[in-house]
Amino acid sequence: MDINDYVYKEPHPFGDLSIIAMKGCEEIASKIDYYLKAWRQDNNGVIYSEDSQEKTFLLDAVCPRFGSGEAKGVINETVRGKDIYIISDVFNYGVTFKMYGMEVPMSPDDHYQDLKRIIAAMNGKAKRITVIMPMLYEGRQHKRATRESLDCALALQELTSMGVENIISFDIHDPRVQNAIPLHGFEDFHPHYQMIKAFVRTFPDSKIDRNHMMIISPDEGGMSRCIYYSSVMELDLGMFYKRRDYSVIINGKNPVVSHEFLGDNVEGKDVIVVDDMIASGDSMIDVAKKLKERKARNVYVFSAFGLFTEGFAKFDKAYEEGTISRIFTTNLIYRKPELDNKPWCVEVDMSKYIANIVDTLNYDRSLSELLDPVQKIKKLLKKC
Known part of the structure; x- marks a missing residue:
């Protein structure tokens, strides 16, 4: 085929994009969904090839709890072949649940367990799983000073063993914790x-x-x-x-x-x-x-x-x-x-920035410019 016969084609996503907002992340996930829909709709206002403008990238997933405080992960839509992005704020103490009739705020441990429940509910059917955890779970427990646990390293290894391919976080206390999972994607973004x-x-x-x-x-x-x-x-x-x-x-x-x-x-x-x-x-x-x-x-x-x-x-x-x-x-x-x-x-x-990260990863593009926005900062400061 002659080079002049080449027709440029839009790059295809790695998989059908789906976002799961863990409890307490609904607001920021909704904003991320808004930006992604705006960027991905065609001139007729249709997202991808679907007929409805009401299309959302948000997936219906919940973690209902029993009266004892125990829970389970439930996903109410198919995840087969999808590129899944799970947003989890493990430090959201504004979320509560009932245990033995008492209203109890969710701890970081509770949020982390719910995250694992949702991953487990996928049964390995998702094409790729990326966890977006803005503030890294147990990120401050990143090194050993005496006989003590290395909780952050254990959590990272546990997530990757469950099938998580990439972990996205922000302003990590010590990014060297990524040494615990050297063969998986781990990105530390900064605002x-x-x-x-x-x-x-x-x-x-x-x-x-x-x-x-x-x-x-x-x-x-x-x-x-x-x-x-x-x-x-x-x-x-x-x-x-x-x-x-x-x-x-x-x-x-x-x-x-x-x-x-x-x-x-x-x-x-x-x-x-x-x-x-x-x-x-x-x-x-x-x-x-x-x-x-x-x-x-x-x-x-x-x-x-x-x-x-x-x-x-x-x-x-x-x-x-x-x-x-x-x-x-x-x-x-x-x-x-x-x-x-x-x-x-x-x-x-930060919702637009996260949407940009999700969009870039879904198309398997380089994150370099998003990781180091020095040129954007220089351009901004020149206007001052």
């Missing part, structure tokens, strides 16, 4: 572009240069994350290191005695403190106070996961006192409804 975009939209008049802004790491463990921000935004970098009391353990960890700062002068500058998660928030507020003592102009916080395990009162106070100006956090995990009304919180929507 760098989305965070910077949200910041620029919220503060369009901010001066993003070395004379007016700095990136700060709240501890030594988050340096690689902050180095990326400082490099693409062309800003100077500072760091705090935590002095801990290793003689005692409180709430499962050694308490922080003080935060010591290493870096250039922050006086009169806006500073962006970047961390993977906000748990109780004590460390973050302490870092912000130290920066304000050094006469920083505004303290902004970028954190992918806002857990706020001890409520919002301390953040309300920090905002009223001017210690923290804004906290940018994503919708990757459950957020209490009242957080929407907090003037110090800006939600960074």
